[in-house]
Amino acid sequence: xxxxxxxxxxxxxxxxxxxxxxxxxxxxxxxxxxxxxxxxxxxxxxxxxxxxxxxxxxxxxxxxxxxxxxxxxxxxxxxxxxxxxxxxxxxxxxxxxxxxxxxxxxxxxxxxxxxxxxxxxxxxxxxxxxxxxxxxxxxxxxxxxxxxxxxxxxxxxxxxxxxxxxxxxxxxxxxxxxxxxxxxxxxx
Numbered sequence: 001x002x003x004x005x006x007x008x009x010x011x012x013x014x015x016x017x018x019x020x021x022x023x024x025x026x027x028x029x030x031x032x033x034x035x036x037x038x039x040x041x042x043x044x045x046x047x048x049x050x051x052x053x054x055x056x057x058x059x060x061x062x063x064x065x066x067x068x069x070x071x072x073x074x075x076x077x078x079x080x081x082x083x084x085x086x087x088x089x090x091x092x093x094x095x096x097x098x099x100x101x102x103x104x105x106x107x108x109x110x111x112x113x114x115x116x117x118x119x120x121x122x123x124x125x126x127x128x129x130x131x132x133x134x135x136x137x138x139x140x141x142x143x144x145x146x147x148x149x150x151x152x153x154x155x156x157x158x159x160x161x162x163x164x165x166x167x168x169x170x171x172x173x174x175x176x177x178x179x180x181x182x183x184x185x186x187x188x
Contacts, residue, residue: 024067099154122179
């Protein structure tokens with residue numbers, strides 16, 4: 001949602017939890033981090049007021065209630081254009097950090113595939129492991145794309161890198177099946 005001035009509207013969550021047991025604080029913290037909420041200070045979080053965050057906000061508030069804590073949700077927007085831009089920039093910077101981490105994992109995935117090809121480890125078990133890793137990258141990309149409501153600049157590169165990871169996995173898959181179907185005569 002946006003204001004009349006075209007600024008994003010935000011949900012501000014004020015979460016107060018008992019000190020013990022700590023597992024409740026950790027559960028709420030994990031849920032808010034999972035949805036990409038921006039930490040503004042101890043127990044204060046913000047997300048853009050768009051539908052993609054609704055379920056995560058609801059879950060965080062439920063976890064807070066179950067823990068015997070208090071959760072308050074406020075609607076907010078920047079008071080000035082500069083405030084609105086600063087808030088959006090903070091959120092986008094957090095998404096940029098997420099995309100940077102994603103890109104690093106893409107690099108690790110590509111390096112792993114290259115290593116398996118270099119050592120000619122063409123087994124179905126290894127292929128299954130690499131396909132699971134690729135699926136994890138796909139889910140992560142899908143989740144980041146949903147949360148990146150303002151369009152961090154790294155998103156375009158991340159989509160391209162995911163395509164490259166997919167191509168590398170398909171190439172590795174073809175090599176595995178070629179190796180499994182080759183005969184001793186093919187090797188000579």
